[in-house]
Amino acid sequence: MDVSKLSDNYFVRSLNRSDIGMILSLCRKNDLYYQYCPPVFSEHSILHDMEALPPRKSLSDKHYVGFFKDGALIAVMDLIEAYPDEKTAFIGFFMTDTAIQNKGVGSALIEEVCSFLRGEGFTSVRLGWVKGNPQSEHFWHKCGFTETGALYETNAYTVIVAQRAL
Numbered sequence: 001m002d003v004s005k006l007s008d009n010y011f012v013r014s015l016n017r018s019d020i021g022m023i024l025s026l027c028r029k030n031d032l033y034y035q036y037c038p039p040v041f042s043e044h045s046i047l048h049d050m051e052a053l054p055p056r057k058s059l060s061d062k063h064y065v066g067f068f069k070d071g072a073l074i075a076v077m078d079l080i081e082a083y084p085d086e087k088t089a090f091i092g093f094f095m096t097d098t099a100i101q102n103k104g105v106g107s108a109l110i111e112e113v114c115s116f117l118r119g120e121g122f123t124s125v126r127l128g129w130v131k132g133n134p135q136s137e138h139f140w141h142k143c144g145f146t147e148t149g150a151l152y153e154t155n156a157y158t159v160i161v162a163q164r165a166l
């Protein structure tokens with residue numbers, strides 16, 4: 001997958017260890033998210049997220065990417081190809097910079113990503129949000145995702161699984 005094609009409006013590239021400083025800055029301002037999804041982020045947790053994989057997936061299926069406007073990181077996405085099945089793409093994480101939130105940027109980006117994934121042959125996108133987080137729930141509903149009915153429990157919170165057909 002050529003991640004530079006995920007957006008026509010933003011420069012997109014894979015993020016790596018040298019980008020952790022700017023990822024931390026973006027996360028730091030999103031305190032509502034971490035109230036629902038503890039523990040709070042750290043350099044270590046971001047490094048872990050950069051390499052974390054669902055069962056039976058390899059790093060070649062994973063794209064931990066940044067979206068840039070005028071050289072500034074405005075959004076981060078963790079995208080897994082073909083999970084949990086060949087025709088489904090999985091968004092493991094998506095976060096925008098608080099400076100550009102509530103202006104339609106996040107939902108427009110998700111539209112672009114969905115359109116690209118449709119072109120790549122995927123027929124659905126799956127993701128999850130932490131039960132009770134009003135911002136995440138409202139956002140993913142706005143982007144056309146609906147609950148599958150599946151939930152999964154972690155020690156700290158419950159994740160609601162949702163999906164959108166492409």
Ligand SMILES: CC(C)(COP(=O)(O)OP(=O)(O)OC[C@H]1O[C@@H](n2cnc3c(N)ncnc32)[C@H](O)[C@@H]1OP(=O)(O)O)[C@@H](O)C(=O)NCCC(=O)NCCS
Pocket residue numbers: 030033092093094095096097100101102103104105106107108128129134135136138139142
């Ligand atoms: C969710 C997120 C990606 C949205 O990005 P964005 O650029 O603000 O997206 P948009 O402007 O397209 O849409 C935001 C919507 O959320 C709504 N919203 C914002 N804060 C909210 C809150 N506390 N409660 C309910 N809805 C909220 C806005 O009103 C808007 O909806 P509307 O257009 O119907 O009014 C961003 O807020 C974020 O990064 N949050 C932290 C991480 C997160 O929750 N990611 C998703 C789960 S993985």
